[in-house]
Amino acid sequence: MEYTQQSGPRESDAPATREEVAEALEQLAFLAVRHLTNRDISFTAASTLGRLSREGPSRLTALAADEGVTQPSMTQLIQRLERQGLVTRVDDPHDGRVVLVAITDDGRELLAERRRGRTNRLAELLATLSPEDQQALATAVRAATPAFQRLVENAARARKSPGSTAS
Amino acid sequence: MEYTQQSGPRESDAPATREEVAEALEQLAFLAVRHLTNRDISFTAASTLGRLSREGPSRLTALAADEGVTQPSMTQLIQRLERQGLVTRVDDPHDGRVVLVAITDDGRELLAERRRGRTNRLAELLATLSPEDQQALATAVRAATPAFQRLVENAARARKSPGSTAS
DNA sequence: CTGCCTATATAGAGGCATGATATAAAAGTA
DNA sequence: TACTTTTATATCATGCCTCTATATAGGCAG
Numbered sequence A, B: 001m002e003y004t005q006q007s008g009p010r011e012s013d014a015p016a017t018r019e020e021v022a023e024a025l026e027q028l029a030f031l032a033v034r035h036l037t038n039r040d041i042s043f044t045a046a047s048t049l050g051r052l053s054r055e056g057p058s059r060l061t062a063l064a065a066d067e068g069v070t071q072p073s074m075t076q077l078i079q080r081l082e083r084q085g086l087v088t089r090v091d092d093p094h095d096g097r098v099v100l101v102a103i104t105d106d107g108r109e110l111l112a113e114r115r116r117g118r119t120n121r122l123a124e125l126l127a128t129l130s131p132e133d134q135q136a137l138a139t140a141v142r143a144a145t146p147a148f149q150r151l152v153e154n155a156a157r158a159r160k161s162p163g164s165t166a167s
Numbered sequence C: 001c002t003g004c005c006t007a008t009a010t011a012g013a014g015g016c017a018t019g020a021t022a023t024a025a026a027a028g029t030a
Numbered sequence D: 001t002a003c004t005t006t007t008a009t010a011t012c013a014t015g016c017c018t019c020t021a022t023a024t025a026g027g028c029a030g
Helices: A018-035 A043-055 A060-067 A071-083 A105-127 A131-160 B018-035 B043-055 B060-067 B071-083 B105-127 B131-160
Strands: A087-091 A099-103 B087-091 B099-103
Touching (some): A018 B105, A018 B131, A043 A060, A043 A099, A043 A105, A043 B018, A071 A087, A105 B131, A131 B018, A131 B131, B043 B060, B043 B071, B043 B099, B043 B105, B060 B099, B071 B087
Antiparallel strands (some): A087 A099, B087 B099
């Protein structure tokens, strides 16, 4: 690892090193948070809404576990979302303790709106690139998508069963 | 990479559509935020530390402008970082109003630590993929990196001069 | 009924952002 | 010099978001 880096990537065939992949992902995280993030609701809020949209009504504790936050955090988040009219809470007839949370039409509309906004902003950014760069990006995306989707799936799975990770 | 023709997208040479690129980048962003984020300090805090590390001591208002937050936010952030020993504040001898913020050795160590953590977590995730998938991802990343870096630069520039974007 | 487990709520604290406003130093102007 | 304005930073009040610790209430086993 101590070899000094050369001036640039030698061959476009050459695979990226793990450090290069990490670097690229860090930059992407930067781009995402800085330029693709709506400020209207938090990341957890948006993610929770998306989950409710995809998977239907859920219990509070299930949502908390899925989103990786504590139950009190989820309680407060749901209270805020309810105040904003984005979700509703319904009592479970089979169990008086549980509250089922469901997304509202306004919630779905907000998700769609956010999605449109992100796509538009991204389109603007892509338009600032040369045709060659746009082409390179598009080709790379298509080549990487299958592998990347498996990576995302594995990451989600790894979150549920602790694995061997330290800090 | 072999061109074993499959039933999916017609040609692996074919570029992705703009929607596909947007979709892929969103998923990447989601992964980065969800699985590559340290919880110890905020994104703005880490980004500010990184900036101080790269560019040396800066004024509060300059930091606020660069990070896209208000001046009071930056004042509070710097107060917290100072309390944690990650930055120091020095008076400017030429201008009694300004405070120059500088990163400390502890601050640099924290940045290095975070970087190591991210790289390790990414290595673990990549290790869950088949060698073929790892290869595909690494090649795609190398191919996309130059264009992507220009994209990030343009995004940063667009932030400073308002451009034509609405919400 | 009693006692335990589970689902959710509440309280208190701190990080992180905002807008409005205060203070102090510098700079411009009469 | 004295007055005004601008600039750099701080403070205040508010709200979101998360945490830990704890309370309440329903379900269930004996």
